[in-house]
Each structure stands twice: as structure tokens, then as C-alpha cells.
Amino acid sequence: MVLSTLATSYLEPARRMNANGWAIVLVFLPPALLLFTVFVALPMTEAAWYSFYNWNGYGRPERFIGLTNYRYLIGNATFLRALVNNGLVIAVSLVVELPLALAAAMMVAGRIAGAAAFRMIFFLPYVLADVGAGLIWRYMFDGDYGLVATIKGALGLQPYYLLADKDWAFTAILIVIVWKYFGFYMMLFVAGLQGIDKSLLEAAEIDGASPWQRFRYIVLPQLGPMIRLSIFFSVVGSLQLFDIVVPLTGGGPFDTTHTMVSFLYYFGITRMRVGFGSAVGVVLFFICVTFAIGYQRIFMRDD
Amino acid sequence: MPAAPRDESGRRLNPLATIAIFGALIALAGVVIVPIYATALGGFKELGELRANLLGLPHQWVWKNYWDILAGERYWRVLGNSLIMALLTVALTLAVASMAAFAFAHLKFFGSKHLLGYLQLGLLFPVATAILPLFIKIRDLGLLDSYMGVVLPQVAFSLAMSILLLRNAFKQLPDELLDAAMMDGCGYFRYFLFITLPLSGPILSTVAVISFVGSWNGYLLPLVVLDSESRYPWTLGLMAYQGQYNTSWQLVLAFITLTILPAILMFLFAQRYIVAGLTAGAVKG
Numbered sequence: 001m002v003l004s005t006l007a008t009s010y011l012e013p014a015r016r017m018n019a020n021g022w023a024i025v026l027v028f029l030p031p032a033l034l035l036f037t038v039f040v041a042l043p044m045t046e047a048a049w050y051s052f053y054n055w056n057g058y059g060r061p062e063r064f065i066g067l068t069n070y071r072y073l074i075g076n077a078t079f080l081r082a083l084v085n086n087g088l089v090i091a092v093s094l095v096v097e098l099p100l101a102l103a104a105a106m107m108v109a110g111r112i113a114g115a116a117a118f119r120m121i122f123f124l125p126y127v128l129a130d131v132g133a134g135l136i137w138r139y140m141f142d143g144d145y146g147l148v149a150t151i152k153g154a155l156g157l158q159p160y161y162l163l164a165d166k167d168w169a170f171t172a173i174l175i176v177i178v179w180k181y182f183g184f185y186m187m188l189f190v191a192g193l194q195g196i197d198k199s200l201l202e203a204a205e206i207d208g209a210s211p212w213q214r215f216r217y218i219v220l221p222q223l224g225p226m227i228r229l230s231i232f233f234s235v236v237g238s239l240q241l242f243d244i245v246v247p248l249t250g251g252g253p254f255d256t257t258h259t260m261v262s263f264l265y266y267f268g269i270t271r272m273r274v275g276f277g278s279a280v281g282v283v284l285f286f287i288c289v290t291f292a293i294g295y296q297r298i299f300m301r302d303d
Numbered sequence: 304m305p306a307a308p309r310d311e312s313g314r315r316l317n318p319l320a321t322i323a324i325f326g327a328l329i330a331l332a333g334v335v336i337v338p339i340y341a342t343a344l345g346g347f348k349e350l351g352e353l354r355a356n357l358l359g360l361p362h363q364w365v366w367k368n369y370w371d372i373l374a375g376e377r378y379w380r381v382l383g384n385s386l387i388m389a390l391l392t393v394a395l396t397l398a399v400a401s402m403a404a405f406a407f408a409h410l411k412f413f414g415s416k417h418l419l420g421y422l423q424l425g426l427l428f429p430v431a432t433a434i435l436p437l438f439i440k441i442r443d444l445g446l447l448d449s450y451m452g453v454v455l456p457q458v459a460f461s462l463a464m465s466i467l468l469l470r471n472a473f474k475q476l477p478d479e480l481l482d483a484a485m486m487d488g489c490g491y492f493r494y495f496l497f498i499t500l501p502l503s504g505p506i507l508s509t510v511a512v513i514s515f516v517g518s519w520n521g522y523l524l525p526l527v528v529l530d531s532e533s534r535y536p537w538t539l540g541l542m543a544y545q546g547q548y549n550t551s552w553q554l555v556l557a558f559i560t561l562t563i564l565p566a567i568l569m570f571l572f573a574q575r576y577i578v579a580g581l582t583a584g585a586v587k588g
Contacts, residue, residue: 021410024491032403032422032462039459040425043433043440050436057439104331107324114328120574121332124339127570127577129520131538132563135545135555136342145552147341150357179335187582240429243522247542261431261523268435269527277435285432292427 044285051279057272069279078267079280082258085170089241089259092174093181093234101182101230102223105189106215119190122183130180134247137176138163141248166256169249173257176244181237185230192226193219228299235295239288260284346557353552368557378561380533381540384450385519388536391454392518393511396461400510401503403462404469405495409481419470425463430456431523438527452528453536457518465510468583472506473499512580519566537562 051069053061073079104122108115125133140147143161152160163169196219204214220227242261245251251258251266258266260280268277341357346368348361356362372378407419430437437456446452476499484494500507522538529535532543541562548554570577 017410017412020490020492022412024495025406025410025412025415028402028406028495029418031399032466033418035399035455035459036422036425036462038440039437039456040433040462041421043436044428046436046439047433057442104328107328112321112324112328118328118332120571121335123578124567124570125335126581127516127566128339128563129522129538129566131522131541132559132566135541135559136338139342139345139552139556140338142552145353147338147357149354153355179338183335184581187578191582236429240431242431243538246522247545264431264434265523265526269438274435274439281432281435285428288428288432 047278047281047285049278050275051282053275055274057274061275065275069276070283072276073279073283078255078258079260079263081256082260082263085257086239086241086259088170088174089177089238090235092178093238094231097178097182098185098227098230098234100178101185102189102227104182104186105193106219108186109190109193119187122186124183125180126184128180130243131247133176133180134244137172137179138248141172163249164253166253169253170257173245173248176248177241180244181234185234188226188230189223192223196222225300232292232295232300235291236288239284239291260287342556343560345553346560348553350551350553353556365553368553369561372554372558372561377540377544378558381535381537381562382565384534384540385536385538388450388453388457388521388525389515389518391450392457392461393515395454395458396465396514397507397511399458400462400465401469401500401507402495404466404473405491405499407466408470408473409491419466422466423463425460426467430460434523434527441528447528448530448534449528450534453521453525454518456524456528457514457521461514461517465514468506468510469503472503476502508576509580509583512577516577516581 050061052064052066054063054065054068055061104118108118108122128136139145141162143149143152143159143164148160148162152158162172200218200222201214204218209217240261241259242265245257245259245262249257251262261284264277264280264284267273268280337358344358344361345353347364347366348356349363349365352362403422407415441447441452441456444452446455480498481494484498489497519536520538521536525536525539529539532540535543541558544558545555548558
């Protein structure tokens with residue numbers, strides 16, 4: 001992605017610049033550069049700067065406190081829990097969501113009747129905004145109404161408030177994440193499966209390869225680039241999870257269901273602790289950048 | 304039975320495998336659909352009925368829940384706000400990103416690759432990382448509680464991906480076109496306007512879909528930037544509505560259904576473009 005773009009741009013033949021070309025450069029580039037600098041690059045740099053201060057956002061940051069924000073962060077149980085939660089989201093994405101997406105893709109990629117309709121149904125939750133999906137599932141998980149209540153009622157048990165149970169609330173969030181996102185990765189895998197040369201599979205079949213062998217030695221390797229890409233996107237998406245936490249639990253009960261971004265929102269933004277919140281942002285930045293660059297160097301070199 | 308289902312290599316599947324696959328697909332589709340279906344149906348029920356009757360049709364169809372929302376001003380206002388911000392985001396993204404992508408696609412100058420690399424840094428981290436300084440910046444620019452305070456950062460954060468997609472597409476137009484146009488005395492600007500853009504419909508619509516959906520579904524940025532409920536997009540409006548009527552699930556369910564309806568309708572009518580657009584963002588990036 002980023003790196004491959006940079007690499008290819010070095011190899012292109014140069015077009016001769018003339019006055020007309022310079023005019024285009026001077027008119028066409030500044031809007032993008034200005035917007036990007038003001039709203040992306042500067043804020044990110046300022047986050048690094050603010051994170052060394054105790055600042056409420058008014059006046060100028062003056063109370064320099066060194067690494068105190070970071071030290072406080074490392075010792076903060078809620079933040080550590082948020083880190084673990086982000087890790088859980090990544091784990092569930094890799095172990096449940098992507099395999100489910102691949103299985104669904106295998107089933108709807110063949111010429112089975114209704115395949116197109118199934119694809120659309122599975123993709124549908126991805127189109128809904130996270131807050132919409134979150135509230136729908138808040139209803140499903142509600143102890144007095146919805147799915148959980150219905151099941152409990154049918155069994156004649158006491159109402160159970162899943163989202164208020166500190167041992168299980170985050171599991172509920174994980175279910176919603178898989179529900180909402182597996183269809184997107186299924187679509188990517190379907191596109192990948194359609195790109196596989198049919199004659200490979202036919203040749204293997206003629207040679208007596210079993211369905212499993214064809215999957216293991218042809219389909220899976222051919223899907224490799226798409227799988228590596230999906231892993232990349234699901235990890236990056238997992239790291240910035242926020243929208244879906246708010247309607248479901250708002251980080252509760254007892255601050256057990258925060259993610260890094262919801263922690264940043266509830267403990268940094270709503271309390272206007274700019275320095276502390278910026279420190280959270282910087283930690284998130286380093287995790288994202290380290291992952292993005294490391295992953296592309298190691299796993300996506302050839303894609 | 305459907306006629307002759309085949310596997311991925313075109314081989315006929317045996318009936319047992321077909322039944323197993325259908326069973327799995329229908330079960331999975333059920334899990335996906337039931338929450339949406341129960342939500343839409345719940346909006347037609349009395350609160351009491353929501354306790355016992357999750358999936359069945361309402362004993363008595365209560366149209367009032369939906370009707371009151373549709374007749375009120377609130378629903379249309381939040382949708383209108385979302386639409387304004389999404390359209391502004393799309394228009395600005397297309398204009399700014401296509402100009403920059405054109406310059407990067409066709410012109411080499413000192414530092415051009417470094418500038419492109421600089422803009423591509425935006426691919427590496429999400430809005431959330433810089434959200435607090437961004438809030439301060441928007442405040443200092445006097446853009447708090449305005450549409451532009453949401454739109455401009457959205458455009459800025461989508462630039463990296465948009466420029467990447469557009470530049471790759473612009474470069475694939477045949478070089479001979481540009482050479483011929485230059486020979487005929489057509490400058491870069493007219494070439495951009497009358498040749499590049501008209502020939503780039505598919506990729507422009509891909510970028511438009513990505514930025515429209517991103518803006519329409521956006522939550523964190525408007526949450527931080529907007530104060531007045533009169534400017535809330537539907538995502539914030541929905542949360543505010545839920546906060547206000549949190550003891551009346553039947554109303555909240557009707558409001559959820561009506562606010563997600565535009566996305567579902569758009570999806571059903573333009574599914575080819577939307578699926579292609581959203582997956583292309585991932586693949587071609």
C-alpha cells in the first residue's frame with residue numbers, strides 16, 4: 001500500500017515540466033496539502049507535544065509534566081483493560097470473523113441457487129452505521145425485552161441483563177462485531193475466489209485431489225493476498241473500535257468494556273484532559289503505525 | 304430443488320452436500336436478519352408486547368409509533384443534516400483529491416514523490432489518534448458546532464485513500480491521449496476537465512461512495528464537534544432519541560428503523576456500486 005506506492009513512483013518515466021505544468025502543480029496541490037496539514041498532520045504532531053503537559057485546553061499549555069501522563073496511563077487499570085479488550089477484538093476477528101467470512105464466501109461463490117441473495121443479506125449489516133447496529137443489539141440483549149429476555153422467559157428463568165454483567169458484557173460486544181463485519185470480508189473473499197483460475201481446480205480434480213486438498217493446496221494459497229489484506233484491515237479496524245461500544249455499554253459496567261478510543265473519549269475528551277487524552281492518542285498512533293509498517297514489511301512484500 | 308448446484312470448479316454437488324450448504328446458509332442468514340427484522344417489527348408493537356413476542360407479528364399493529372416520528376420535524380432534520388454533511392464531504396473530497404491525484408499522476412517535479420508520501424501517511428492512523436488536538440484546532444478556527452467543522456476533517460482524513468485510488472486510475476489512461484492533447488495545444492487544465500474526469504466515472508463513483516458512506520455513518524467526529532441538537536446528524540440524533548425515550552423501546556425501535564432505512568434503501572437500489580466501491584477501497588488501496 002503506502003510502501004508499494006512509494007516504490008513504484010520512483011520507477012516512472014519523468015514528464016517534462018513546463019510553465020503550464022507548474023501552474024497546475026501550484027493550483028491543484030495546495031488545497032489537498034493545506035487540508036491534510038491543518039486537520040491531520042498538525043493535530044498528530046500537537047498530540048505528541050500536548051501529551052507532556054497537564055492542560056485543560058484553554059490558554060496555552062504551560063504545566064510541563066514530562067512523562068507523567070504516560071506513567072499514569074501504564075498504571076491505569078481501566079486503560080490496561082481497554083488494551084486487553086482491543087486485543088480480544090483482534091483475536092476474535094482473526095479466529096472467528098475471518099474464518100466465518102471465508103466459509104460463507106466458499107458457500108456463496110459456487111453456483112448455488114440464491115447465492116446472490118445470500119451475499120447481499122450477509123453484507124447488509126456492514127452498511128448500517130455502528131450506532132444503529134449497536135442499538136439494535138442493545139435491544140436484543142436487554143434483560144426485559146428482546147432476544148435474551150425471550151429465551152429466558154421461554155425457559156421460565158429470571159431476567160438476565162447481559163450488558164450489565166461485567167464478566168460477559170464484552171463478549172456481547174464481540175458478538176455484535178462479528179455479526180456486523182463478517183459480511184464485508186466475505187465480499188472480499190468472494191472477489192478473490194472469482195479471480196482463481198478454474199482450470200487449476202479442474203486439473204486437480206482430474207488428478208484425484210479431494211475437495212479438502214483442493215481447498216488446502218489451491219484455493220487457500222490463491223487467496224493468500226486477499227487473506228493477508230483482510231487480516232490487515234480487521235486489525236486496524238479493531239484498534240480504532242469506538243462507535244459500537246457507546247450504544248451497547250458506554251464502557252460500563254464498572255469500566256470493563258472500554259476500548260482505547262472509548263477510554264480516550266470518556267477520560268480525555270469529555271473531561272477536557274487534553275494532555276492525558278493526547279497521550280492515549282500517541283500510544284494508539286504508535287501501535288497503529290508499528291503494526292501497519294511491520295505487517296506490510298513482513299507479510300505483504302510480494303502482494 | 305434448485306437445478307444442478309455446482310461447486311466452485313463447476314462440478315455437480317451431491318444432494319447431501321447441497322442440503323448441508325443450504326442449511327448453513329439459511330441459519331447464518333437467519334442470525335443476520337433476525338435482529339433487524341425484530342427491530343422493524345418491534346416499532347409496530349405496544350411496549351408490553353415486546354416482553355413476550357419478539358418474532359411474531361404484532362397482535363395489534365400500532366402505526367402511531369412510526370407515524371408520530373414521520374410527522375415530526377426531528378427525524379427529517381437529522382436526516383437532512385446527515386445529507387448536507389455527506390454531500391459536502393463528497394463534493395469537496397472529489398474536487399480536492401482529483402486535482403491532487405491529477406498533478407501526482409502526470410507531473411514530476413522536485414519533491415513530488417515526497418509530497419505524495421507525506422499525504423499517504425494519512426493511511427497509517429485513524430482520526431481517533433489526533434481527536435483532542437483536532438478538537439482544539441477546530442475550536443481555534445471557529446468551526447465548532449458547524450457543518451464545516453465536521454466536513455473539513457472528514458475530507459482531510461479521506462484524502463490519502465482517495466488520492467491513491469484516483470492517481471492509480473488516472474495513470475492507467477493511455478499516455479497517447481495526453482501526448483495527443485498536448486500536441487493539439489490543449490493545456491493540462493482542459494485535459495483534466497474534458498478528458499481525465501469524463502473518462503474516470505467508475506473510480507470517481509467509487510471514491511464518492513466511500514466518502515458518502517463514511518460521512519453518513521460517521522459518529523466520533525460529529526460527537527466531538529457538534530453541540531446543538533439542531534445540527535446533529537442521524538447517528539447523534541438516534542443516540543439522543545434513545546437517551547430521551549430509553550424506557551420506551553417501541554419508540555426507539557421505530558426511530559432506529561426509520562433512520563437506518565435510507566442506508567438500506569440506497570444499498571438495495573445501488574448495491575452493485577456500493578459493494579464495488581466499499582471493497583475497492585480495501586483492495587485497490
